[in-house]
Amino acid sequence: MTVFRIRTALRTTVAALAFGLAGATAGLAQDDGISVKITAYAQAVAETIGEDEGIAAFYRARGFDPIWTGSSDADRARRLALIEAFALADDHGLPRGRYDPDRLMERLAGVSGGRDRGLLEIELTRTFLQFAHDLQSGVLEPGKASSLIKRKAPRRSSEELLTLLSTQPPESVFRMLVPSSPEYTRLMQAKLRLEHRLQHGGWGPVVPTASLRPGESGNTVVALRNRLVAMGYLQPSLSATYDGRIEAAVREFQVDHGLEPDGVAGNTTMREINTAPEERLRSIMVAMERERWLNLPEGRGQRHILVNLVDYHAQIIDDDKLTFETKSVIGHQAADRQTPEFSDVMDHMVINPSWYVPRSIIVGEYLPLLRSNPYSVGHIEVVTASGQVVNRAQGFSQYSSRSFPFNMRQPPGPNNALGSVKFMFPNRYNIYLHDTPSQHLFSQPVRTYSHGCIRLDDPHDFAYALLAKQVDNPESYFHGILNTRRETRVNLEQPVPVHLIYRTAFTQAKGQVNYRPDVYNRDAAIWRALANEGVVLRAGQS
Incomplete structure (x- = not known):
């Protein structure tokens, strides 16, 4: 149902609701008709509030006055905004069946009497809160999808959300529920573009070969060319030869997929090229859910450290801009060595660590x-x-x-497993970032070698970037301590939030979506959990 049709239908149901309430009031006893109506409504509200103390506190504070089922302009505006928001649930990758706008519109049109209105009032409140939580902080409880996702969905209280809705224009409230990070916005745009592409044939046939090299010609090269065109990596052409333009497109594709950018469509590259767009869409939708889990009320920190485990990089972000990046090694795929996902605060480093x-x-x-x-x-x-x-x-x-x-x-020394420095954000999982003498591992495309901690390729430069906020010459300061060969703790005057995340799909400010393999199979588990909640691919719909 389009937004226009929803608006038209909802205005009709709003009129019917107001007429029905007026008729029910007129039919009550003359001596105390209004008090009977209010009592029946309030009793129904009180009976159905249930165990949610936030809902109970909100309605008690307002004397059980409605926010949805009244006849005021404000109530009508909230009803309209609610149903319109539900109609966009698919755009956000939410389980639309949880909210069922068509059924709610039928309930609005058919309400009669005070008790029925009270029951509908709380049903609308509960459905709003379900939608608000799903959109603002995620459909799932993170740890239920994987025991190594050590996060809690950042749920806002029911009373806070309802108070906001009752005091602010409803359209602005629903806009505020959407995660405001640029990453979420770009992921949603990518989702809509890929759905549109799927509605118009996807990326076309797969390339029917295991590998291709520059200089080759024939039908398989044509298939590769056409698929790269459909993906947006190549301008349309009639070339049947693996020429310089195709080689450049393959190289760009490889960069976006974390592969060695050699311009050769070898086995691994071809496997990624032939990955179904539906699988990529699932990755984007899982990434949107993960982004909702990081929609923290306090934000991520003006300066923060972001480690995307499956991208094998650690970043320092200042004011939403990348200011430092280095390669990383993460935990092995074995269940007892995988790196968990969580957020904490880095407050010190140890130079010359044991x-x-x-x-x-x-x-x-x-x-x-x-x-x-x-x-x-x-x-x-x-x-x-x-x-x-x-x-x-x-x-x-x-x-x-x-x-x-x-x-x-x-003890400290050149062969110490932690190298020359470790970066501490004390946590119950004993995970930290550190140097390593095993520098050769950073040349590998898949870097899952540690016992769970995160090894950095350029730990000294990482230390300089952190220390630059508190000393004039961070490099000299760092090496002055390093040269003592004594284990030394250096506190960060401004502790830095650390977010260990796991994104098999992530965006750039410019360019294509990046994709990475699901090395711990966590995204597969999240997708299954989302599907169990009613999230579906909107691929192939007209």
């Missing part, structure tokens, strides 16, 4: 070696709880993973 080996690594990797040879892993100290080094001559064969009483520590 590595205190996590208990899981001690008992899972090092203890079996120590039991066989007490002098193995000699670069790491075995220490007591108080930090005293243990004499290895006593052996360790008598200990099990449960009874091993010691810790393990690697």
Whole structure:
């Protein structure tokens, strides 16, 4: 149903509702008709408020006066804005069936009497709150989709949302519910464009070959050319040869998909080129849901650190602009080594850090070696709880993973697992950013090698960028401490929020949507959860 038809139909139902209420009032007893009507309405409201204290507090504070089912211009405007907003739920990738505007319009047209009006009042309130929460902070509870998504949807209170609605123009309230980040806006635009493309044939046939190279000709090159044209990477042409224009388009495509931009459509590149547009649309819709989870009331921070795990990069963002970026390595795909998603605040760095080996690594990797040879892993100290080094001559064969009483520590040095600096945002998951001696890993396209912490390719430059806010010469300051070879904590005078996110689809201010593989299969789990809630692809509709 178009917005115009909704407006016309809703105005009709508004008139019918006002007429019905007037007729119901006229039919009541002459002596106290109005009081009987109000009592029936208020009793129905009170009975159906339920356990939501926010709804109860809101209606008690206003003496149970309605915000939807009254005959005032303000009530009519709220009803109209509500149904119009529901009609746009598909644009935001929300489960439209949760709100069912057609059924609500039928209820509005058929209401009769005070009690029915009271029941409808709370039904409209609950449906509004469901929609407001879904749009503003997400359809799902993040942790239910994956145990390693350590977030809570930033839900606003029912009373806050209802008070806002009752005191502000309803159209502006519904606009305020939409996440305001540029990323959400661009993702939604990309969703609408891709849906339009799907309605007009998608990206056409897949390229029927595993790989192609510059200089080749024939029907498979034509298929590649046509698909790149449909995707927006190439201007239409009649060339049947893998020429310079196709090579440049492939190179651009590779950059947008996190691949080595060599201009050759090899196996991996061809697999990405042949990925169905419906799959890309699912990635965009999941990214929109994830963006709603980050729609924090306090914002993300004027300066903040953003780590998109599956893009293998860490960024510093100042006033919504990228000011520093470096490659990263994240946790391995094994379930016990994956990097979790969460937000916290970085408040210090440690220069010349010691590595205190996590208990899981001690008992899972090092203890079996120590039991066989007490002098193995000699670069790491075995220490007591108080930090005293243990004499290895006593052996360790008598200990099990449960009874091993010691810790393990690697002192500062050039071969330390944490390198020369670590960046701390203290959290219950023991995750932090750090240097690494294993620099060769940053040349790999898929960088899932750590035990969960995030390794940085340019940790010194990262440190300079952070320290520049508090010292005049951050490079000199940093190296002055580094050269002491002593473990030193440096507090950040202005702590910086850190957001570890996971986006297989993300946008740029200019250019195409970027896509990355779902290395932890978390987006697949989120899509299944969204589908279970009634979210559908709007592909192929006319």
